[in-house]
Amino acid sequence: MPVLGDGPYWKAGDLFLSFRSPSLVMLYRPSTGRIIWQKAGPWISQHDVDVIDDLRIAIFNNNAYDRGRDARVLGASETVIYDFDSGEVTSPFAETFRNLGTATISEGLQSTTFSGHLIFEEENRGRIFILDRGGNIVATFLNRATNGEAYRLGWSRYIPQD
Secondary structure, eight states: OBOOSOOSSOOTTOEEEEETTTTEEEEEETTTTEEEEEEEOSSSSOEEEEEOSSSEEEEEEOOEEESSSOEEESSOOEEEEEETTTOOEEOTTHHHHHHHTOOOSSOOEEEEOTTSOEEEEEGGGTEEEEEOTTSOEEEEEEOBOTTSOBOOOOOOOOOOOO
16 A cells, blocks of 8 residues: 555655565555565454554454465454554454454455544455444445345445545
8 A cells, every 4th residue: 555645654655565474564665665664463364554644554454364274264354453653453343343243364455434434345245334433333235136145345445525
């Protein structure tokens, strides 16, 4: 994910890179060819790093692993927040995601809206949830066809009105 504006920890043009297998997220500065920051875990098989504000990023935590007996999700797939000031990783919607049983082994994404809502795509199961700041579900979508089957989604996007 390219960074669009300057902040205390990044500059416009920096890139957040996600490496699924080592569960590693890093901030890379192309202008200098240097890695500015990196952190492995506590997320597992993560991706979709989004800048929330000047101090925080959101990371889509698939929480997926494979020990040779098919991939599984540990607990629930979720959005985690990393705070650069404190170094703390939080999961503000953990209870909601556990209750929903979110589990996407691959893909999936999240977007934060200007109003503070979280749009969470559970790609493998064809579900989208919109949560308010308190983790309450305000809208859902299931990609169900007329034959009754639920089909995968393909990285849906939130596009603001303006």
